[in-house]
Amino acid sequence: MIDAMPVLPSPAPGLRIEGLSRRLGERTLLADLNLAVAPGECLALLGPSGCGKTTTLRLLAGLDAASAGRILLDGRDITQQSAGERRVAMVFQSYALYPHLSVADNLALGLRIRGMAPKEREGRIAAVLELLQLGELRLRRPAQLSGGQRQRVALARALLRQPRLVLLDEPMSNLDAQLREELRPELRRLLCGGDQPVVYVTHDQQEAMGMADRIAVLRDGALQQVGSARELYERPANRFVAAFLGRPAINLLPAQGQRQLGLRPEHLQPVLHGGIAARLQRREWWGNQQLLWLETAQGDLRMLVAADQSLPEQLQLGWRPEHELWFDSHSGERLAAP
Amino acid sequence: MTPSLVNTLLMLPALLLLAIVFAWPLLDSAWLSTQASSVLTGLSPIANHGANWQRLLGDTRFWQDAAVTLRFALVSVGLELLLGLAMALLLHRPGRGRGWLRALTLLPWALPTTVLALGWRWIYNDPYGPLNAILRAFGAAPYGFLTTPASTWLFTVLADVWKTTPFVALLLLAGLQSIPAELEESLVLEGASPGQILRRLTLPLLKPWISLALLFRLAQALGVFDLVQVLTRVGPAGSTESLALYAYLNAMRFLDFGYSATLVIATFLLLVVLTVLGWLLLRRRALEPSR
Numbered sequence: 051m052i053d054a055m056p057v058l059p060s061p062a063p064g065l066r067i068e069g070l071s072r073r074l075g076e077r078t079l080l081a082d083l084n085l086a087v088a089p090g091e092c093l094a095l096l097g098p099s100g101c102g103k104t105t106t107l108r109l110l111a112g113l114d115a116a117s118a119g120r121i122l123l124d125g126r127d128i129t130q131q132s133a134g135e136r137r138v139a140m141v142f143q144s145y146a147l148y149p150h151l152s153v154a155d156n157l158a159l160g161l162r163i164r165g166m167a168p169k170e171r172e173g174r175i176a177a178v179l180e181l182l183q184l185g186e187l188r189l190r191r192p193a194q195l196s197g198g199q200r201q202r203v204a205l206a207r208a209l210l211r212q213p214r215l216v217l218l219d220e221p222m223s224n225l226d227a228q229l230r231e232e233l234r235p236e237l238r239r240l241l242c243g244g245d246q247p248v249v250y251v252t253h254d255q256q257e258a259m260g261m262a263d264r265i266a267v268l269r270d271g272a273l274q275q276v277g278s279a280r281e282l283y284e285r286p287a288n289r290f291v292a293a294f295l296g297r298p299a300i301n302l303l304p305a306q307g308q309r310q311l312g313l314r315p316e317h318l319q320p321v322l323h324g325g326i327a328a329r330l331q332r333r334e335w336w337g338n339q340q341l342l343w344l345e346t347a348q349g350d351l352r353m354l355v356a357a358d359q360s361l362p363e364q365l366q367l368g369w370r371p372e373h374e375l376w377f378d379s380h381s382g383e384r385l386a387a388p
Numbered sequence: 389m390t391p392s393l394v395n396t397l398l399m400l401p402a403l404l405l406l407a408i409v410f411a412w413p414l415l416d417s418a419w420l421s422t423q424a425s426s427v428l429t430g431l432s433p434i435a436n437h438g439a440n441w442q443r444l445l446g447d448t449r450f451w452q453d454a455a456v457t458l459r460f461a462l463v464s465v466g467l468e469l470l471l472g473l474a475m476a477l478l479l480h481r482p483g484r485g486r487g488w489l490r491a492l493t494l495l496p497w498a499l500p501t502t503v504l505a506l507g508w509r510w511i512y513n514d515p516y517g518p519l520n521a522i523l524r525a526f527g528a529a530p531y532g533f534l535t536t537p538a539s540t541w542l543f544t545v546l547a548d549v550w551k552t553t554p555f556v557a558l559l560l561l562a563g564l565q566s567i568p569a570e571l572e573e574s575l576v577l578e579g580a581s582p583g584q585i586l587r588r589l590t591l592p593l594l595k596p597w598i599s600l601a602l603l604f605r606l607a608q609a610l611g612v613f614d615l616v617q618v619l620t621r622v623g624p625a626g627s628t629e630s631l632a633l634y635a636y637l638n639a640m641r642f643l644d645f646g647y648s649a650t651l652v653i654a655t656f657l658l659l660v661v662l663t664v665l666g667w668l669l670l671r672r673r674a675l676e677p678s679r
Contacts, residue, residue, distance in 0.1 A: 113573050134579030146570035150592045159588060160578035211578070 062125050064088045065110075065215055065247040070119035072105055079105040080271045083119070087247035092238065093276075094250045094262030096294070102252045102271040111140050112250060123214055131327070139213035143220040145204035147192040153203050154179075154188040157210055169292035178206045197225050205240060216248045217240055221279070222257060234260045255295050259283075267291050274348050290381035292375055298341055298352045299376070309385065312375035315341070315354040320361060328367045414656070419517045420649035427643045440650040449634065450651065457630045460541070461609035468605060469598065471549065472556030477586075479557065480564040492559075497554040505618035508547040509534075519648065537627035540620055544628045548615055552608070556601045563597030564590070599670035603663055605642065609660050631655040 065087040072080045081104040087093045095103035107112040110121060112133030121129045128136050144328045148156050154175060161171045179185045182202045192200055201221060208216060220236070222230045238261060241248050252258050258265045259279040266276040267290070273288035279295075286292035292300050292312050301318070328351065332343040335357065342353045342361065351367070376385040389397075421440050423433035444450055455560075479490055496504065511517050517532035523531060534540045567590065575585050591598075613632035622629040622637075631651060639648035 111573075111577060113576065133573075133576045138577060140574070140577055142570040142574065143572055144568060146568065146574040148571060148574075148589060159575070163575070163578050163580045163584055163588070282497075 059260060062086075062122070065249070066120075066122040066224065066261065067106075067110075068120045068122065070106070070109060070121065070279040071116045071117045072102075072109060072114065078271050079242040080109070083273055085266055085273070085276065087249060089245050089247055090243045091264065092242040092248040092250055092262045094252055094258035094265045095268060096252060096255060096258040096265050097274075098253060098294075100270075101268040102266050103253075104219060106250050106268070107140070107219050107249060110215065111138050111217055112136050134216070136278035137211065137213050138215045138217060139208035139211045141201075141204045141208050141221045143223055145192075145200045145224075147200060147203055147207075149192050152189050152191055153184060153195070156192070156203060157207055160207065174210060178210050181209070182206045185277070198229050201225065201233070205237070206290070209240065214246050216246055218248070218250045220252055221250075223252075223254070230257065231260075255297070259295070265295075269292060286375065286384060288384055290375045292377070292384070300356065302377070303348045303349045303351075304379070305376075306378050307388075309388070310377045310379045312377055313351075313369055313373065314375075315352040317369050317373040318367050319355075320365045321367065322366065325366040325368035326347065328365055330361060330363050330365070389563060391523065417649040417652050420646055421653050423646045423649075425644075425646040425649075431643070431645070433646070436646070440520045440647050443647065444650050444654060449629075450631075450654070452626060453629050453631050453634045456541070456627065457610060457612065457632075457655075460545060460548075460612060460628075460630065461606055464545045464552070465602065465605045465609050467545070468553045468556045469601065471553045472560055472601065473559035473594075475553060476560035476564055477590075479561050486539075488503075490558075494554045494558060496551050497558075499551070501551065501614040502618050504551055505615050506545075508550075509619050512543055534620055537623065537625045539624050540623045541627045544616060544620055544623070548609070548612070548621060551615075552605060554604060559601045560594060560597055563594045566597075595670075599667070602670070603667055606666060607659060607663050610662065611655065631658070 065085075067083055067085040068159060070080060070083040071078070081105060082090050083102075085093070095106055097103050105114070109116050112128075112131060112135075116129060119129070119353070123136070147157060151159060157175045157178065158171060161174065166174075168358050176185075179188055184199070184202055184206060187195060187199060187203075192203070195203065200225075204221070215377055218241075222233060225233065234257070242263070250261055250296055252257070252261075262279070264276060264278055265282055267274040267282065269290050275282055275291050277285075282291055283295050286295065289302070289312070290312065293302075296314055298315045301313045301315060303313065305311045328344040328346045328350065330342060331350075334341040334343075338357055340357050340359070342355060344351045344353055344367070346367070355368070371387070374387055376387055377383065378385055389425055420433065422435060422438065424436040424439065425431060425433040425552060452590075475493060479486065479493065512533035514520060514532040514535065517533075519533065520530040523529070532539075533543050571589055571593075572585055575589055580588065611632050612630045613636065616628045616630055616633055617636070620628045622633065632655060635648050635651035635655065638644045
């Protein structure tokens with residue numbers, strides 16, 4: 051008999067992931083992930099394909115079962131709850147719109163399944179159609195929509211559920227680059243800053259940096275670093291994070307004592323004295339900037355300079371000491387400056 | 389040569405082949421159905437001014453066979469669709485050894501009908517067949533599966549269902565595999581039960597595949613011949629005499645080629661009308677916005 055409920059500390063709002071793992075036979079898809087996402091915060095899971103970011107998302111959604119660890123949502127352990135019980139909304143990479151239903155019916159189906167009264171249902175659908183400016187398209191089938199419109203419908207369907215957690219799986223990878231840029235602020239306006247945490251999976255570092263409040267970088271199922279875009283860029287935990295964030299990618303030069311020196315292309319500059327000798331090999335003119343490919347005794351380097359800067363064939367390269375990033379050449383861990 | 393002329397010339401062999409194996413026999417049969425051609429005419433055709441068709445309209449055996457064939461087709465295709473759907477849903481679930489299971493379920497369909505019909509004839513054998521052996525083991529009296537009109541018809545249907553369900557299952561399985569997994573997952577996140585997913589998502593998306601299976605099977609079942617020819621022939625009181633079997637008997641036993649051709653053409657017309665009707669019906673349904 052329990053005669054009094056134990057007094058619990060007030061539940062921490064938002065999402066907490068504790069020691070989450072998923073193994074499939076011999077393979078470890080995700081190992082011991084620990085993360086917290088505050089209400090209204092947008093966390094990007096960033097990494098190359100196969101790094102475990104989609105695995106994490108599917109575990110959070112309840113579509114796959116965790117091998118170990120816990121998922122806490124607003125203080126409640128939801129690890130054992132079925133996907134339907136979790137009140138989690140997910141936007142799939144393919145949008146997963148029901149092809150046989152109109153836009154309005156795509157939105158209504160979930161509410162019908164939950165047994166919502168028709169009047170409330172129609173009201174909610176009208177509101178979300180209005181919010182996303184989809185009213186004119188309400189009778190169209192998914193096949194009759196453009197990529198951007200489909201994405202908005204998928205977003206509308208996710209918002210309609212009034213979820214406690216929003217998950218997005220590469221929601222923009224099927225759109226062209228220009229549309230992606232245009233949609234980023236809109237996506238942030240609609241999703242972030244509300245009551246629910248948002249977890250956003252992407253392999254595009256620019257999208258992660260543009261969308262998310264914080265970024266978690268994953269590699270081979272293991273969390274590498276989590277922090278703001280700026281923290282990750284300026285103080286990467288290891289070589290992998292340094293190379294994954296920033297385009298063109300960071301230059302890595304061999305140095306003495308099992309070290310590597312990392313220098314970002316925009317931190318290199320021509321100097322009059324000292325530095326290292328370089329020979330200009332190739333030039334990519336980008337309009338706003340130019341990327342120079344240089345050959346040095348230490349290896350090839352990429353340098354980013356202003357578009358109108360003219361440089362001689364032979365030059366000396368320098369950089370400021372505070373821009374140096376040092377890595378252990380075996381483990382790839384970042385080291386303190388020597 | 390102009391491109392269109394080249395195209396026509398390139399298609400000519402295929403068209404010729406179709407004409408020889410399809411159009412010519414059909415037109416020849418249509419012509420023969422307007423002729424008296426039997427032992428009475430020395431097997432040479434003599435025009436009889438539609439007498440064959442008049443005979444057909446008054447032939448109660450023809451109408452009974454038409455009813456038998458239609459009932460056979462509708463019931464066996466209906467059962468095949470239900471069982472085939474269940475089978476496809478089971479085979480679609482991920483699991484170990486699924487490839488083997490699929491190959492195994494296709495086995496009945498891969499068997500020649502004649503062989504399976506002989507097999508079923510033995511299974512139904514009274515009193516020595518395996519089914520009666522089971523009945524005996526439970527102390528029951530042996531049962532004559534193929535003795536009364538109703539039971540003969542029923543057990544012929546079952547043999548047909550056994551053979552062709554895998555075909556339907558295979559078609560529907562292909563349909564199931566064309567449905568992206570995220571659609572189902574999205575519904576799962578909405579809290580849908582397996583039954584709701586089936587009704588709201590799987591069946592609507594499977595509709596074109598179901599129509600396809602239905603049309604294929606209906607056309608085949610309406611022309612059923614080999615199964616009944618080997619398993620039961622006309623059956624007690626003509627209970628399993630299909631139109632195709634009746635046409636065969638007229639030609640091969642009664643040597644009345646004129647009337648046989650009339651039956652063939654009548655069956656053909658029935659088949660065309662029914663399949664086109666079914667197709668139109670299903671096509672319109674599939675295009676309607678569902679609610």
